[in-house]
Amino acid sequence: MFSRDNRRSDFFYEPDVSVRLDGNLTDDLSYRIYARAQYDAFAREKDGNAAVARMGARLTENWNGWRFSAIYEHRYDFDGVYRDLAFTSDDLMGSVARDFRVNNVTFSPLLLLTYRFSDLAEARRWRFDALLGIEVKLDPKWSIVSTPLFEAFWFTDGLNRGRQDQIYSADIGLKYNFASNVSLTTTVLYEARESNVMVRRYRDLRIGPRLDFAF
Amino acid sequence: MTLRRVSVLIGIIVSLTAASAAADPRDSADRSQRLDTNALRDDAGTQRLRVPSHPLVIAPPQQAAPNAKKGKKQKSSTSGAMSR
Secondary structure, X not given: OOOOOOOEEEEXXXXXXXXXXXXXXXXXXXXXXXXXXXXXXXXXXXXXXEEEEEEEEEEEEEEOOEEEEXXXXXXXXXXXXXXXXXXXXXXXXXXXXXXXXXXXXXXXEEEEEEEEEEOOHHHOEEEEEEEEEEEEEOOOOEEEEEOOEEEEEEXXXXXXXXXXXEEEEEEEEEEEEEEOOEEEEEXXXXXEEEEOOHHXXXXXXXXXXXXXXXX | OEEEEEEEEEEEEEEEEEEOOOOOHHHHHHHHHHHHHHHHHXXXXXXXXXXXXXXXXXXXXXXXXXHHHHHHHXXXXXXXXXXX
């Protein structure tokens, strides 16, 4: 899916599979090596289909409850569901995060800064994310969840040189934990993108369930 | 260096949203952005899922306790078992 000025409603599904290898180098320094595959498949607007395959490594230092991470990710972006390779990229990321618990509420703020190197000039850019995960536990099975998110993009090359986007989004959902490793979340999400390129502005409303497994 | 765990995460989203179509190198970059944003949201949503124990989990090595303490612990454990 992408944004131009002829947007239409559609159904889509998005499988997302990650394989992770986690370990510790010291008591406070942990690492993760991962591979992840993810795609969007639309019911009618097939030109919106897209897929990504990524491999990465992350180092995380724990300091007084804060998690500082440095991440390298190599990725392949496809048009269609793994149909045509659109571009390959290398992302360098730095993030800081922590969890705060107040009674039955967990707040998980995250700040993330990324630069993308890519063989497609239009994909090279800085990206900044500020996210606040909120989970209100109603009982051991049910929670209300929300993830307000702010994203800012500064594109540096090609036809996108000088383009600046900002995306504001918020969602609210009801999560049911079938077990400690399986959950179903139904959410309503509203997203607004501002840009100094007029056709890249949009508003989006998304409604649907998400099923997560960890094993 | 210790290997803590191997895990697999699977998420599936089914949603109603808006899509549009055109051909431009900028569009591939924009589609990628949507997947990245969803991946970030997924990470926030799945970080508290707990991976259950299974054969792929390699437990961290137990710290060897000093002999004196070990003996004391065994004694305590035995007495606990006897009291039941």
